[in-house]
Amino acid sequence: MGYVSVQGGATAIENSRRLNRWQRLRGPSMPLSVQQIQDQLGPLVDRVMSEGALYSPFHAALALKQASGDPIEASFLLRAYRSTLHRMTDSLPIRTDRMRILRRISSAFKTIPGGQVLGSTSDYEQRILDFSLAEEPEAAREEAARDLASAGGEAAATMRPERFRKVVDLLREQGLVAPASAAPSAPGAAGREPTDITQHSAELPLDRSGRLQMLARAETGGVLALAYSSMRGYGSVHPTIAELRVGYVQVRIPHPFRPGQSVCVGALKVTEVEIVASVQRSEPEGKPTFTLGYGACFGHNEVKAISMAVLDRAMKSTTPGAPAEDQEFVLLHTDGIESSGFCSHFKLPHYVTFQADLDRLREMRGGEE
Amino acid sequence: MTPVEAGIAAGPAAPAGTERRMTLADALPKRGGFQYNFAFLAEGAKREVRRTLLKAVAIPGHQVPFASPELPIARGWGTGGLQVTMSLIGPHDVLKIIDQGCDGSVNAVNLRKLLVATTGVRTTFDSREATLLQSRHRLPEIPMSTGQIAVLQVPLPEPLRLVEPSEVETRRMHAEGDYARMWVSLYEDVVQNGSVSLSWGYPCRVNEHYIMSPSPIPRWDLPRLHMARHLTLLGAGREKRVYAVPPFTSVKPLEFDDVPFTVENFAGMACVRCGSTDTFLDEIYDENTGRSFRACSDTGYCDLVKAAQAGAAAVMDREAAGE
Numbered sequence: 001m002g003y004v005s006v007q008g009g010a011t012a013i014e015n016s017r018r019l020n021r022w023q024r025l026r027g028p029s030m031p032l033s034v035q036q037i038q039d040q041l042g043p044l045v046d047r048v049m050s051e052g053a054l055y056s057p058f059h060a061a062l063a064l065k066q067a068s069g070d071p072i073e074a075s076f077l078l079r080a081y082r083s084t085l086h087r088m089t090d091s092l093p094i095r096t097d098r099m100r101i102l103r104r105i106s107s108a109f110k111t112i113p114g115g116q117v118l119g120s121t122s123d124y125e126q127r128i129l130d131f132s133l134a135e136e137p138e139a140a141r142e143e144a145a146r147d148l149a150s151a152g153g154e155a156a157a158t159m160r161p162e163r164f165r166k167v168v169d170l171l172r173e174q175g176l177v178a179p180a181s182a183a184p185s186a187p188g189a190a191g192r193e194p195t196d197i198t199q200h201s202a203e204l205p206l207d208r209s210g211r212l213q214m215l216a217r218a219e220t221g222g223v224l225a226l227a228y229s230s231m232r233g234y235g236s237v238h239p240t241i242a243e244l245r246v247g248y249v250q251v252r253i254p255h256p257f258r259p260g261q262s263v264c265v266g267a268l269k270v271t272e273v274e275i276v277a278s279v280q281r282s283e284p285e286g287k288p289t290f291t292l293g294y295g296a297c298f299g300h301n302e303v304k305a306i307s308m309a310v311l312d313r314a315m316k317s318t319t320p321g322a323p324a325e326d327q328e329f330v331l332l333h334t335d336g337i338e339s340s341g342f343c344s345h346f347k348l349p350h351y352v353t354f355q356a357d358l359d360r361l362r363e364m365r366g367g368e369e
Numbered sequence: 370m371t372p373v374e375a376g377i378a379a380g381p382a383a384p385a386g387t388e389r390r391m392t393l394a395d396a397l398p399k400r401g402g403f404q405y406n407f408a409f410l411a412e413g414a415k416r417e418v419r420r421t422l423l424k425a426v427a428i429p430g431h432q433v434p435f436a437s438p439e440l441p442i443a444r445g446w447g448t449g450g451l452q453v454t455m456s457l458i459g460p461h462d463v464l465k466i467i468d469q470g471c472d473g474s475v476n477a478v479n480l481r482k483l484l485v486a487t488t489g490v491r492t493t494f495d496s497r498e499a500t501l502l503q504s505r506h507r508l509p510e511i512p513m514s515t516g517q518i519a520v521l522q523v524p525l526p527e528p529l530r531l532v533e534p535s536e537v538e539t540r541r542m543h544a545e546g547d548y549a550r551m552w553v554s555l556y557e558d559v560v561q562n563g564s565v566s567l568s569w570g571y572p573c574r575v576n577e578h579y580i581m582s583p584s585p586i587p588r589w590d591l592p593r594l595h596m597a598r599h600l601t602l603l604g605a606g607r608e609k610r611v612y613a614v615p616p617f618t619s620v621k622p623l624e625f626d627d628v629p630f631t632v633e634n635f636a637g638m639a640c641v642r643c644g645s646t647d648t649f650l651d652e653i654y655d656e657n658t659g660r661s662f663r664a665c666s667d668t669g670y671c672d673l674v675k676a677a678q679a680g681a682a683a684v685m686d687r688e689a690a691g692e
Contacts, residue, residue, distance in 0.1 A: 009475040010482075076443065083414070083438035084405060201434030201609035204537050328535055338607045341444025345524065348446065348476055351651050352469045352506045352666055356568035356587040358652065359633040364562050 024068050037061035046269070046299020047071055051336050052078025053198070053217045054085075055268050055298050072219065072340045079337050092252045092262055096272050096296070098163050099247040106167050107241040108276060114164035119246060167243040168274045168292065177276065177290045204328055211315060211327060215308045216297050219336025226334065227307035230314045230324035237313050237324075239275040239293065239306075246271045246300050272296040273305040277313045291316065408455040409487045414438055418456035418611070422602060425613040430575030431543070432526050437609040447480055447505055448606030450522035454484065454503045457518065457602075464492045465499035470507040470649070470666035477505075494669040506569070508590040510648050510670040513599035515616065521584040523605035526612065528572040528582040548580055551623070559628050571630070573622045575614060580623070588632045589649045594620040640665045643674040 025031060038045055038061040048060040052075035060078055067073035103119025106112045171177045195202075195210035197217075202210055215223060230237050248267040255261040275293040293316075295308025310324075317325040324330060333339060406412065414436070421435040440448045447468075458464065466481045468474035472494045480503065481492055493499055496509035503520040513519055529539040532550040542548065551572065558565050565571075570585040573594070583591055584603055594601060594614055601614040614620055624630040639646045641653075641662045648670060650663040665671035 009473050009478040013475060013479060076439070079439040080441040083440065084409070084411065086411065198438070199436050201436055203434055328537065332536070337439060338444045341446060341448075342524070342607055343445075344443055345445030348505075349469050349474055350506075352587055352649070353569040353585050355649075355651055355666070356589075356633060360564075360566050360568040363564065363634065364566060 032065055034058065034061045034065055037064050043300060044069070044071060046301055047220055047304075048074045048078060050298040050301055050304065051075035051217060051219055052082065054078050054082045072336045075219075076337050076340070089253050091265075092254065094249050094251060094268075094270075096245065096249055096270070097166055097169075099245055099249050099270075099272070100267075101164065101245060101247040102269075102300075103246040104164065104243065105241070106243050108167060108243075112167050112243075113170070166274070168276070171242070171276065171290065175287070175289070177292055178280075202331070204331075206327060206331065208312075211331060212294065212296070212308070212312060214331045214335070215295065215311060218304075218308075218331075218334035219339070220301060220304045220307075222334035222336060222339065223307040223311060224303055226324045226330055227310040227314075230310055230322060235314050235317075235322035235324050237275075237277050237293070237310050239277050239310050239313065241306065242274045242276045242292075244271070244273045244302060244305070246302070269299055270296055271299065271301050271305040273302070273309040275306070275309040275313060405487055407460075407488060408458050409440070409483070410438070410452065410455045415456035418452050421611050422453065422456070422613065425602070425611050426600070426615050428579075429615055429618050430579035430581040430612060432605075432610040432612045434609055435611055437606050440606070442480065442483065444607040445524060446476060447503075447522040449604030449608075449611065450503050450505070450520045450606075451480060451483075451604075452606060453520045453602050453604040453611060454501060455487075457520075458484070458488055458490060458501060460488065460490065462488075462490050462500045463498050464490050465494065465496055465502045465669070466492070466504070467502070467507060467509070467667075467669070468505045469651075470504075470509075471668045473668065494672065496667075496669055506585050506587075507649070507666060508586060508593050510665075510667045511673075512593055513597065515598045517599040519599055519601045521586070521601060521603045523582065523584045523603045523610075524607070525570070526582055526603070526605040526608050526610045528570075528580050531572075543579060546578075551580060555623060555625070559625065564628060565624075565630075571622050573620050575620055576618050577621075581612065581614075581620075583620070587649060588622075588630070591620070591622055591630075592632070596620075635663070638663045640671060640674075643671045643678070645671070645674055 038057050041061075041064070044064060045057050045060045048064060048071055049055050049057065051071070052060060052063065054060070056078075059081060060074065063074035063077040063081075064071075066077060101117055101119075103121065104114070104117045106116060168177060172179065195207055195213065197210055197213045202214060206214070229235065231239070246269070248269055250264045251266050251268060252262040252264050255263045273295040275295075276290045277293055278291060279288045280291050281288045291313060293309035293311075293313030295305040295310075295312060297304050297308065311330055314322070314324045315327045315330060320326045408415070410418075418435060421433050425431065425433045435452075437449070437452060440451055442448055442451060454464075464481070464484060466472070466477045466484070468477035468480075471477065484490070485492060496502060496511055496513065499517060501518050501520065502509065502513065503522070505522040508519060508521075527536070527539050529542055529548075529551060532554050533539050533542065542550075555565055555567075558567070569587050570582050571588050571591055572580050573583055573591060575581045583594060596617055596619060597614070598616055600616055602611065603613065604611050622630040633649065635646070635648075635650045638650050640648060640650060641664050643665060645665055649666045651666045652661055653664050654661050665674075
């Protein structure tokens, strides 16, 4: 057996796994329950579902427990688990205008049809560390429920109409934004099928459906950094958030026995953002219109959805100048699973390649040993 | 036990109509009726990889895109090679996995563990016995023969990335055989350094057509790909590309008539363990004295040489004893 300095590799790996488990459990507190992670670390669970490309709060919370809270590691676990699942069917396009709204805001207009719904956000909270949370009694849950009920919060939620018109549709009706491009049609129906990056290697340049899929699975920090570069100076996207929605959407599939009918198989919590950006003329003689950027991801993750929308718009640039406008640069470098995997692989032994490097260097220095 | 291990403990599902060796996993209770497929990947996913491989074999050196689903091994840690192996392996295969030439290297141990747990196949350290040999950064010292398949793990499949960062552009360059910038970069290297300074993953021309990255094998191993008897399959998981060198295909390093390609120079050195002077030698430093010495990178080969020496010594001992 081998005698290189990683000898005993099998034993070392096994012991490292033991140590890893002990590090997670060594504190004197109770082991974390998956249910607690699911209930109380919502944004983290949502982020892992989005980057892991699998909508399942239970599996995401379990992955977070196993990864001791590391979001990239947890989304990697989820992505790998996803590979083992059977793909049963394609869903019909999701109607986000029928979203059950938890939150809906527009930065473009003060009032919008259906009204702005602030919902749950920390946007307007003062970021002061709350020491009362250090000793939170079990009764806190009851107290918070009473507090919310006294403000009538839940009652208002049930009074909202089923369907809101989208802010972008208002602008579109007036011809102020370019008409929607030929939308990918339902699976099986005539027309353009959306690209599916999970079934085929993404061949560049990617169409918009492929670009948005890659962004939807991208790492939050990665898309934020590149979108920020565009917002700050390396690019010319000056976004206005026409609409940001958070809520539940229905996933429907074609009815297996009744042609032409569909059946709802579940609901997803999603964040959807539409931004309106700089003016452009579609044709030399045509009237100028606003351009649009679109972002949507699993769960409640507003920074990611806004960054997606900015990058979607930036990548539409006909003359890419800034990094965020180059789709190869953006799409091939923002997947957290791929980038973190490759970054970590440098920890693997590189004895042979380094030996080859040494040989070259010594020869170039004149053949010294 | 991790979820992956739990799934693995539930045991692999044997493909219909085949026999499989019993593994420890078979003796463990099944969890919730959930079983990972034979060789982990779903049959449909394996079929897709095999279809892509057929195309790769048909167009030597051409990088063929494939879906490359995530595996329970990190991207950049051999997922491309692993998918090729998983899609080809059958219950009667004999598997050898090496990393840096060594069977005992941590990542080789880890990949072997996953494959054995999900297939139950027999493994070997002797490269001559293997039907499937997955490797990172090395080919075995003993040339592989007809019927054997070498699967190489590839971090960066694009040889032209050296001169061009854009994937769209490098695909165009391959399609048009536009390799001028590659040649110019090698020429500039020679002008500045006196020789080509590329040490591993040396670009080569396959079947007189495409320029290919042979994966980060040292120069030493490159001649062993030329007109080889075995099939070489190269898998890049993160970059989602596979490519191939079929048996008896020419693989020539890019070189100039007056600046020929050379391999690593180990003149005057020998393996401290088996004494070989004709192998790729790693430089190793003594943990206590800091003194450097050399040892075979291919540990399986080193073991064979040692065993042969021990055998010969035993014969000589017996002869000396008058048996």
